[in-house]
Amino acid sequence: MSWGNRVIIILVVFVAGITFMVYLSMRQTNEVVDANYYEREMKYQQVIDGKKNLLALGDSVTIMNDGAVIKVAFPPSTITRLDSGSIQFMKLSNAKDDKFIPMSGNKTALYQIPLSYISKGLYKVRIDWSNQGTPYYHEQSFNIQ
Structure with missing residues (x-):
């Protein structure tokens, strides 16, 4: 496997990881314990x-x-x-x-x-x-x- 393919695989895994983290953070609720x-x-x-x-x-x-x-x-x-x-x-x-x-x-x-x-x-x-x-x-x- 050439070094170019390795760089592309690493970038794809990195972008997939960031996308997954954004997905998880958007599902998180940010409710305050006390409204007032x-x-x-x-x-x-x-x-x-x-x-x-x-x-x-x-x-x-x-x-x-x-x-x-x-x-x-x-x-x-x-x-x-x-x-x-x-x-x-x-x-x-x-x-x-x-x-x-x-x-x-x-x-x-x-x-x-x-x-x-x-x-x-x-x-x-x-x-x-x-x-x-x-x-x-x-x-x-x-x-x-």
Whole structure:
């Protein structure tokens, strides 16, 4: 085989490789985890304060999957007089599956979310609430199988 044929083969393999990489990159989605990230960044001091307040209690929020429902248990002292709050399940692979659950003022330390309401996958769970004017915040990754 002559050196001219080798150069042509190398160029063809290189162009095929680049074409394949362009094809793969065009199939990649570029979704942002949070659509309103700029507004959230401006309010980040509230998140810091909420994390500090929860950490000062020495207790934390627990999220469990018992097969039929997802249980979100709050420290009882943080839910005595709930002003406002929300539980957000943000699916990292598909923003269409994100779920937003407002927390009502019903003083219950255990929220149960039906498993049929949320699709399977890896989520970032963000929980923020305010009890008697004191903000709290908890964030964790949670896998639903």
